[in-house]
């Protein structure tokens with residue numbers, strides 16, 4: 280009787296295991312039907328969306344050392360090092376830096392800068408071995424941004440929202456294909472036409 284009980288419980292466990300393996304395979308087969316959402320990084324890279332907020336670009340010559348960027352930053356992050364030039368009677372910028380290891384990329388500083396010397400770029404590859412290297416000075420921030428679409432070693436892939444009508448896989452769309460929906464400038468033109476029509 281004890282032996283039969285053992286056989287029964289073994290058979291039950293075997294069936295249970297087979298059920299779990301079947302469930303796992305069902306998930307695998309289900310995913311085989313779905314469109315791919317990954318790209319073969321770093322040979323393929325997604326083109327960042329229009330409003331992507333990446334590494335901040337800084338133009339030294341435009342900065343007036345007003346420190347508005349520091350005041351609007353939630354963590355007072357930008358370091359604006361200036362001296363008052365008595366002869367010219369104005370502030371003279373010596374050094375500017377932002378630590379991207381601490382920055383939350385909210386772009387408040389970019390939004391409020393009165394001279395537009397800050398701008399967000401589409402650069403997102405900021406990984407370093409030492410986090411102190413993320414503290415960018417005005418020279419590092421003045422470097423022109425890396426663009427996925429201009430790298431000959433990389434195949435740029437469009438995100439789902441920017442694909443043409445009927446295409447669900449970024450690998451199938453050419454860069455020249457018109458995306459679904461209207462572009463912002465087309466919407467602006469339509470609104471302008473509607474507004475200028477006499478009632």
Ligand code: SF4
Pocket residue numbers: 341342343344345346347348349359391392393394395396397
């Ligand atoms: S807000 Fe703009 S101009 Fe003023 S200190 Fe910051 S970067 Fe310079």
Ligand code: SF4
Pocket residue numbers: 348351352353354355356357377381382383384385386387388389
């Ligand atoms: S992006 Fe935001 S967190 Fe980063 S420096 Fe500018 S205001 Fe501060």
